[in-house]
Amino acid sequence: MTPRPPDTEPKLRLRDVRKRFGAQMVLDGIDLDVMPGESLVVIGGSGSGKSVLLKCILGLLRPDAGSIVIDGAETVGLDGRARDRVNAHLGMLFQGAALFDSLPVWQNVAFGLIQGRHTRNRAEARERAMACLAQVGLRPEVADLVPSELSGGMQKRVGLARAIATRPDIVFFDEPTTGLDPIMADVINDLIVATTKDLGATALSITHDMASATKIADRIAMLYRGRLIWVGPAKQVFESGNAHVDQFVHGRADGPITDETDKTPARSGR
Amino acid sequence: MTTLLALIGRVFLTFVRTVGRFSLFTGLAVSHMVRPPLYPRLIVRQMIEIGYYSLPVVGLTTLFSGMVLALQSHLGFARFSAEGAVATVVVISLTRELGPVLAGLMVAGRIGAAMAAEIGTMRVTEQIDALSTLSTNPFKYLVAPRLIAGLTMLPLLVLVGDIIGVFGGYLIGTTKLGFNPGTYIARTVEFLQIMDVVSGLVKAAAFGFVIALMGCYHGYHSKGGAQGVGAATTNAVVSASILILILNYVITELFFAQ
Numbered sequence: 001m002t003p004r005p006p007d008t009e010p011k012l013r014l015r016d017v018r019k020r021f022g023a024q025m026v027l028d029g030i031d032l033d034v035m036p037g038e039s040l041v042v043i044g045g046s047g048s049g050k051s052v053l054l055k056c057i058l059g060l061l062r063p064d065a066g067s068i069v070i071d072g073a074e075t076v077g078l079d080g081r082a083r084d085r086v087n088a089h090l091g092m093l094f095q096g097a098a099l100f101d102s103l104p105v106w107q108n109v110a111f112g113l114i115q116g117r118h119t120r121n122r123a124e125a126r127e128r129a130m131a132c133l134a135q136v137g138l139r140p141e142v143a144d145l146v147p148s149e150l151s152g153g154m155q156k157r158v159g160l161a162r163a164i165a166t167r168p169d170i171v172f173f174d175e176p177t178t179g180l181d182p183i184m185a186d187v188i189n190d191l192i193v194a195t196t197k198d199l200g201a202t203a204l205s206i207t208h209d210m211a212s213a214t215k216i217a218d219r220i221a222m223l224y225r226g227r228l229i230w231v232g233p234a235k236q237v238f239e240s241g242n243a244h245v246d247q248f249v250h251g252r253a254d255g256p257i258t259d260e261t262d263k264t265p266a267r268s269g270r
Numbered sequence: 271m272t273t274l275l276a277l278i279g280r281v282f283l284t285f286v287r288t289v290g291r292f293s294l295f296t297g298l299a300v301s302h303m304v305r306p307p308l309y310p311r312l313i314v315r316q317m318i319e320i321g322y323y324s325l326p327v328v329g330l331t332t333l334f335s336g337m338v339l340a341l342q343s344h345l346g347f348a349r350f351s352a353e354g355a356v357a358t359v360v361v362i363s364l365t366r367e368l369g370p371v372l373a374g375l376m377v378a379g380r381i382g383a384a385m386a387a388e389i390g391t392m393r394v395t396e397q398i399d400a401l402s403t404l405s406t407n408p409f410k411y412l413v414a415p416r417l418i419a420g421l422t423m424l425p426l427l428v429l430v431g432d433i434i435g436v437f438g439g440y441l442i443g444t445t446k447l448g449f450n451p452g453t454y455i456a457r458t459v460e461f462l463q464i465m466d467v468v469s470g471l472v473k474a475a476a477f478g479f480v481i482a483l484m485g486c487y488h489g490y491h492s493k494g495g496a497q498g499v500g501a502a503t504t505n506a507v508v509s510a511s512i513l514i515l516i517l518n519y520v521i522t523e524l525f526f527a528q
Contacts, residue, residue, distance in 0.1 A: 048300050055399070057404070057405055058399075059402070060399050060402060060403075080407070083402075084405040084406075085405075087402065087403055087404070087405045088405050090403060091403075092400070092403040094396045094399070094400055095396070096396060098396040098399065098400040099397075099400075100392075100397055100400070101391075101392075101397070111404050111406075112404040112405065115404055115405055115406045162404075168360055211419070240298055
């Protein structure tokens, strides 16, 4: 059997990933492949398990069962330095940006560079942080401010700069446009597309904002009650032929999706 | 009957889960305290926060405790003509008990609460998750520096507090109770044993560790937004205070039980 060329191997492969909190099955056998350079967006309502899926991939939660392979290596069960080595190739933009309050903006951006041993030189780290800030459209004066002095949109930009500072192979975006006005949301979407393209990185995003999903996705997957019920090209999401997907993407109250998931939200805490 | 049994079972399971979680947390925290790499910059920052900025609170507490102790013991001892023992009582009470316990309780209120609030806020705003994704172990970055600083700074604080407390007793003794300054100092030193001070400092180290551990533990496991952080802060202070009082007895028993 001849081995397949490397670029046909998925960058990220999930097989039968399951996660339960108490009696509630949050992820119920997720199978997913994300190819190198691809941007895949997982959509779904609140409590559908999107954040838990992301946390399992990032190693913040341990799945009860299943396999998560990143760059050909199994990552489920990795701890300590082995996990850090995997994470060194990943970037993450958190929903609320999750900037460190106690550090100025440039140190937030350079954090991964210094901690991940990409550089030990603070001057060099600062220089690279400034370049990343420029890349996301922030002026140099911002570098010495603390996160609480920034607007929500600026915090998202700094979060994006931090996520790309180490030039990761895979970038994850957790609800990147939540809480932003439509114009700022579009700016962030453009930045996400531009920066991931510039890095040549693979992107996995989770969102319930369809404008964002269609803008940044090559493929879209829909998560409903812990299962992926539809995966397809982004262009086809509005003609999927799946009643659940149709209801979600058109934002209709009537349809097969009830607000049952809202009554029993998925817990992502530990 | 079934409901009662279920309730007992649930309480027992919660207890076992909490003990297990706390033991794992403590084990991990201690292992990261002694394993490199450490973060000297963060350790120094915490030392300043715990040691330097707590000095006024601890100083005032021990100063007035020393003063009250001198007054009260003088009033009491006068009943059987033993006023001469005031200086000795002040210094032994302060070094063995009041210095470490009062400093511990004050620092638990100031530092334990601050640690729980800071780490709790980091938890609910996903900053701790962000640390992990940036190849940084939260135990090493957040918990270990605080534990090291608590363990080392409390004894220093207590040492300074002891001196200030004795000075408080001296002030009252010489200005209000009519002691000769030289005699008061001589009496202070005469019956003081090295073990009195050492036991107090050992207590202080244990209290510092417990305060930091409780602050970090409750902050690290806080959830549910602002309310969760508030609860974590309260739990950190209450549990640290109770543990200080329990540990105080245990260490006293270890040092001085006949």
